[in-house]
Amino acid sequence: MWPLVAALLLGSCCCGSAQLLFRKVKSVEYTSCNGTVIIPCIVLNVEAQSTEEMFVKWNFNKTYIFIYDGSKNNTIVDTNFPSAKISISDLLKGDASLKMDKSNAVTGNYTCEVTELSREGKTVIELKYRAVSWFSPNEKILIVIFPVLAILLFWGKFGILTLKYKSTRTSKRIILLLIAGTVLTLIVIVGAILLIPGENPVKSASGLGLIAISIGILIALQYNVFMTAFGMTSFTIAILITQVLGYVLALVGLCLCIMACEPVHGPLLFSGLGILALAELLGLVYMKLVASNQRTIQPPRNK
Ligand SMILES: *[C@@H]1O[C@H](CO)[C@@H](O)[C@H](O)[C@H]1NC(C)=O
Ligand SMILES: *[C@@H]1O[C@H](CO)[C@@H](O)[C@H](O)[C@H]1NC(C)=O
Ligand SMILES: *[C@@H]1O[C@H](CO)[C@@H](O)[C@H](O)[C@H]1NC(C)=O
Ligand SMILES: *[C@@H]1O[C@H](CO)[C@@H](O)[C@H](O)[C@H]1NC(C)=O
Secondary structure, three states, rough: OOOHHHHHHHHHHHOOOOOEEEEEOOEEEEOOOOOOEEEOOOOEOOOOOHHEEEEEEEEOOOOOOOOOOOOEEEEOOOOOOOOOOOHHHHHHHHHEEEEEEEHOOOOOOEEEEEEEOOEEEEEEEEEEEOOOOOOHHHHHHHHHHHHHHHHHHHHHHHHHHHHOEEEEEOHHHHHHHHHHHHHHHHHHHHHHHHHOOOOOOOHHHHHHHHHHHHHHHHHHHHHHHHHHHHOHHHHHHHHHHHHHHHHHHHHHHHHHHHHHOOOOHHHHHHHHHHHHHHHHHHHHHHHHHHHHHHOOOOOOOOO
């Protein structure tokens, strides 16, 4: 009610003719994530009882790109903006916002002109485009650093394994661990090379996927390191469970980041990778403790 009174006062005192008042929006932006682009135009003091009393024109670059004539219930749309439309049922609520497909959207200043019987008004809204930033360089480093740390820690455990637990019984497993560890290291290096410099989003995304998915191999490697050294204990089980949880978290984060167009779920991914690396660290510490407590190392007996 108040905007209305204000408008009436304003209209009668200073301007001579009644004005429509608009919600002030200077600009709106869209990204590649917007399927539909909405340029808002909200009239605050609509009095019309029927859309027949209303006339809406949208102007862009000095030409009318959209005209709605309520008295004829007729719409004219510019050929450059074939998807442009307004919601006629929302017009009486004052909403003359222009909607169009992203493919038709052009950045620039749009003028919304509304006429309601003898009252009229217009407002200018600038449509801007913002390029979606994927992960920032710092975030990319975070994504790479945890897996790299985890792999280094794995090689640390591998070192303890070869020094302390080497025997004819374990040598076959150690060779398999060596091969699997090398493959994983190479995959992560390739992933990092794709991810880090990539301005190319497809390259970056494949690098990210490569790292986040392949890093799960570490769980199997850690399990095999433990089995080769001293078998399962409640500690090693707890460590492995922590690592699986970290991996699941990282995968969920990865899926959400890829699905959400903008990677708003990055922290989930980072913490998952962090937990995974932490479990690797715990594994190394535990192994070091066990190894230094064992004076004479006995390889586990085959069942
Ligand atoms: C683009 O999408 C965002 C998020 O859904 C929204 O806030 C914004 O208003 C949209 N931009 C335009 C111009 O429609
Ligand atoms: C605006 O119109 C002029 C000619 O009328 C044209 O050269 C220019 O490219 C147009 N600008 C946009 C952003 O469409
Ligand atoms: C205007 O025309 C559309 C179809 O083009 C129709 O759905 C709507 O009911 C009409 N509105 C009025 C007020 O006549
Ligand atoms: C739109 O209008 C604003 C304010 O008048 C101006 O600063 C801006 O440069 C204009 N934008 C374009 C794309 O013309």
